[in-house]
Amino acid sequence: MDAARRTKLEQTTRYEPAEIEARVFAEWIEGGYFHPEASGTPAENFSVAIPPPNVTGALHMGHALNGSMQDALVRMNRMRGRRALWILGTDHAGIATQAVVEKELRAEGRTRQELGREAFVERVWEWKEEYGSRIVEQYKRLGASCDYERERFTLDAGYVRAVHKVFKGLYDKGYIYRDNYMVNWDPGTRSAISDLEVENREVTDSLFAIDYPVEGTDRVLTVATVRPETMLADTAVAVNPDDERYADLVGSFCVLPLVGRRLPIIADAHVDPDFGTGALKITPGHDPNDFEIGRRHGLEEIVVIGPDGRINGEGGDFEGMTAAEAQGAVVAALRNAGALRGEEPYTHAVPFSHRSGERIEPLISLQWFCRMDELAAPAIEAVERDEVRIVPAQWKRVYLDWMREIRPWCVSRQLWWGHRIPVWYCGECDETIVAEVAPERCPACDGTNLVQEEDVLDTWFSSALWPFATLGWPDDTAELRAFYPTSFLTTAREILFLWVARMVMMGIEFPGDVPFRDVYVHSVIQARDGRRMSKSLGTGIDPLEEIDERGADALRFGLLAMSSTQDVRYSDAKVEQGADLANKLYNASRLILLNAAEVEPAPRPARVEDRWILSRLERTIGSVTAKLETFDFAHAVQECYAFVYHDLCDWYLEIVKPRLYEGEEDVSATLLYALERVLALLHPTMPFVTEELWSYHPTRDGHLVVHAFPVAEESLLDPGAEADVAAEIALTRSLRAWRDLVGVAAKAVLPAAVDGVAPSEFVGRLARFAFDGEGAEPVAAVGPVRVLASADLDAAAVEARLGRRREELAAEIERAERKLSNDGFVAKAPAAVVEEERGKLERYRTELAELG
């Protein structure tokens, strides 16, 4: 260490992350440590594909948690000498990105329609070039060791090839098809969306009862509906086949009020005879159930609400009204006509678009679908056979249950920003051509009048290819050979189906192997008040602000510490604990680095306390490593904290200070050895402070980021030393507590004597007792220590303390005796447990007897 750096370390008594993080990160990038060579096999290497953040996004706490976990494992494996690749990139996020640019246009008083498709898409690309890298820069602030040289985008040229190849592959197998079918229409984005993008919310609507007269009789069928406006598209009335009330009517007709259409009365088991009157109006064009019933009975499918959410020409007088307006008008008309039988409030689950927040309008439209059964089958097996392991285990079942019930996926979206579906229609012969690149001529009629499909693909269609498309698939690249399948995936459970399941299916179908071996489903960090963290609720906490305030290491520690298997509220205290640990490490390192003799770091135990700390250190290394490997990040970092604070700083450093100041070589070597291993052990979770401190370490031969990760050295485990020192620590604490309780001045050194073997030197020093006391009267006993009378002791306080101790012992003795006098306990409990209880009782009795 040169003089200038030494002075800096001497004078800076606090760890200041802001000063250090940017510089350290730049060193890592310069070193190229995050850009592994593409060679070797996936089994030798370690790779992770980041869940690609939306290109419109800003780093939020979910990313920060997810990133902290991935980085911990990537760094640990990199330190183990494996080629560690963390694939980074962003998702084009069709709807979100289109919305951002449309908003920009609106501010200029323009619309995308005015601009036209080509110019609009170009405009989105310009937006992406300017703002799209923001979130990538934010990941750097976290210290994420992604390969920033291999950044990908789900719409870049190579990715487009992968998407087209997959689409054509699925089409050629007959999985992808085009059909007129009931879809979730989102009037907000004016696009179809998939079932997974719909969220059901509880809504209180009015349930209307409407009389439908039965043709040729004076009877009416009263139907119940929350959507009277859809009656304009009714094509039947259904009753349950077993419902005797209506058995005679099945086969005859109703007359639709306001419209006059004749509606057949049909029987279908879907109808619940106990709901309402047991008669159900059937609107195949606007209700998913009715659609199914309609197809079963061959009913006409009338569409009365258009893609704009307004009543179309089929709606007669109501044409042009929004669905909500039409509801009021229809109800008024029914009331006038005397057909409205009743109205009551009704609470039920209603589908809303996850994207636009608008109420879903189920309607029939021509869309592209992907049949999932064949793709799901091997993806189910892979998880059943643990070729993909999902942890915590309960999510395995959730995945399997969903996969076994999987339904066709509507993959087309009526947007402009996204992967335009690689389908061309021939204007001359009506041929449909699916191709990986735009065809010039129709293969059927040789015509050149080819028009490409207007729709784009669901963003999740391209996301599903992420782990292999980013590695160069469909080409047989070095990256793909070296890093696919990836090692593991961390994810929030909300995208288990949307993304994870689809990656498994596509990975098996296309590159031919599962995309990752382990999936860790992490918990959700909620806002401080327990609500969801959300930008729209204003409950979000900005990770960048937290990094500014407390440092990236503190945030990473805090997030890992607070995240266990269940959802938790964001805890400022945990982040502060991380900041405290960084500061503690910094100061402990200063103590060691500025005072150690110039020796080679090595375990050189000279006393029992040295064997103790080495054993504790190696035990901690083994334990923390095991926890990281099983994704138990919370306990891993808490254990690091406990070791650094309690074992290392509270005890060992205090114990060895005199030897360290004297320049003793054994303890210097041991401390430097321990420091090296502690810094390496903590580097995956707290990379900045550990890298910075490592730069002062005398044996540093390069950056810590590629230094060897410690492997627990079993020969240094020493249970005997651990037990001996633990006992001396306990004695020290008892002595300190005794002093405090009898009110001895903090500085006073109390004379005492010890029966039998004298404790280690540090006990007296740290508890401020002098064990060579002679002559004076013993006034109290603390374990083997006889406290001798002295001017610093207040006799009344000592006596009071003695009294309290007797009471404590009496209570303990009673507890133990009660337990041991229970015949069931003595007879049935394991012998060791009974023996332990007897030992305790014996010790308590002895101590009480000695106290008199």
Place this chain on the structure above:
RNA sequence: GGGCGCGUAGCUCAGUGGGAGAGCGCUCGCUUCACACGCGAGAGGUCGCUGGUUCGAAACCAGCCGUGCCCACCA
């Protein structure tokens, strides 16, 4: 309607059969030559309720109460 969680110290959370733990907060003491964003000591809990299993339950089982999430085509 089905499924999965959670309810432990003032707060946020660990703890899955053998004497209740952590961090923060609180109280008391300490400017001890790494750190006062520090050190030492302490107070604080009928482990949601009721039953059951067991020699022994915070933990296992059942029911109830409270609370959160996911899935679901009864208008």
